[in-house]
Amino acid sequence: MEDEIVETPEEQLAKQHRKEKKDMQAKIQSMKNAIPKNDKKRRKQMTEEISKIEADLSQKHEEELRQLKSTNDTEVEEVLNGVETMKMEGGEEEKGEEARQPRLTKAQKRRDKKAAEEKEREGRIAEAEVQNLQGVRHQEGLKLAQKLAQQQLQIKEISSDGHCMYRAIEDQLAQRSKPGLIMGMKELRSRTAEYMRGHADDFLPFLTNPNTGDMYTADEFEKYCSDAEHTAAWGGQLELRALTQVLQLPMEVIQADSPTIKIGEEFDSEPIITLVYMRHAYGLGEHYNSVERLKDPANAEDS
Template identity: 85%
Template sequence: MEEIEETPEEHLAKQHRKEKKDMQAKIQSMKNAIPKNDKKRRKQMTEEIAKIEADLNNKHEEELSQLKSSTDTKVEEVLNGVETMKMEGGKEAEAEAAEEEEEEEEEEEATQPRVTKAQKRRDKKATQEKERESRIAEAEVLNLQGVRHQEGLKLAQKLATKQLQIKEISSDGHCMYRAIEDQLAQRTKPEITMSMKELRSRTAEFMRGHADDFLPFLTNSNTGDMYTTDEFEKYCSDVEHTAAWGGQLELRALTQVLLLPMEVIQADSPPIKIGEEFDSEPVTLIYMRHAYGLGEHYNSVEQLKDPANAEDS
């Protein structure tokens, strides 16, 4: 099948769509990474998002302008060349060329089999799939030396020694709780199972009941002062009812709620162990700094599916 060549305009439009999609993913990650009650950071984030969007729009406008200028120049050169050829060859040469072209078209139509609509659809689908695979391969090459890729390699090596691998958890602000929910469900003898919502509710309940253990670690980002009672209640309410991102304070509360130890594996630091007073198989989480653009993320783990390959790598 003959490969379909895309025009410079089509290539640039495709590139712009990909860049806009990547930008939206980056913006969503930024939003997920900052709690809704952190007004100062969210204001800074809004300004940063506006700058990111403006920079990308300016870049696209400049590239479109450059392409239009280049295209206009090429069109002018082609027209000038055609006019010169006509003047040199005369009407006789032009007529002869047209006749030969018509004969070639007739011969091609006579020998070439008719392409059905179904075949055209298959050809189009095959072309689109080839383009998609090419884009994926290009993205993989570009990301090969990126921090996200390097972080993933380090984590994979650490987990392989434990016969484990990363189990992806969706990035929606609930990732820590969803990862714990997944870990509880995987346990051979599940002492306890809880949904993400139950985990959030029990975490907030425990923190409210042990405020003295958590308040010293919570400060107002504007004043630097320790949270007031009202601010602490707002914090606990966000833990329970919103997609506020969870961290070490919430993990400490959950070890007491579940009566289970927690182990958080990181790429560039030793594991963080919480609740070591509980003698049981730990709940194992993966903490990733570079999983989604600017956003941090928790994943779960599962048994390594092909230990032999992992040892050879």
């Protein structure tokens, strides 16, 4: 009878990692199959989720390899310590027995604690993945897609870098405006701050110090305008009102659970700037996106 082949801990871990990677690929394929190819918004979100799943598994595998190496090193150290102890106790049988008993070292305690924390973290990640597919961000995306489809529109993603509102308007102008109205993000910020400075009375009543509740002072208002012009300060409804005056164009802001906000309706002209406001985008909170014409589902994947 042939001897049974005994795998080393390294070989066992490598086999486990191969199985986990295979399971992950199957899960990813299932996620891809669950989302229609023409649903660009959800497929982009899915891509981000897949990247996170892959990164988490890679980090887990690296940590397990480090733990295995650390365990091997500790075992060698414990053997050497045991031999040294036996020499010192020279023939005292009872003490020799105690020396041979496995001892829980501080290093092992740290590893056990870390392994427990890692297991708990993986559980939270798995739960978050399920909640994400069924959670508020996913539901918000579905509602927005339905609203936009009624206007033959779909979301056009804008990077979430603090400039999203201005970049979304920049994109809208590039899509729909006459060449003379095309402006970049920096110019839009500059023109917004310039208009607000020149019409302070229209904006000051809506700006209050969060600590005192008092209306902004002149210095505080100037800092607000300076931040709007020179930093990545997030833009909101006040800045949108200023921009409707700068551009002399009406705007509409579409939301999932609230009526569409219309600004600058006194400018009864084309084009209308259309933005999408999201409360739960990318786990970062509030975010603005642009829109574009709804693509033909048959050609969406190739576009």
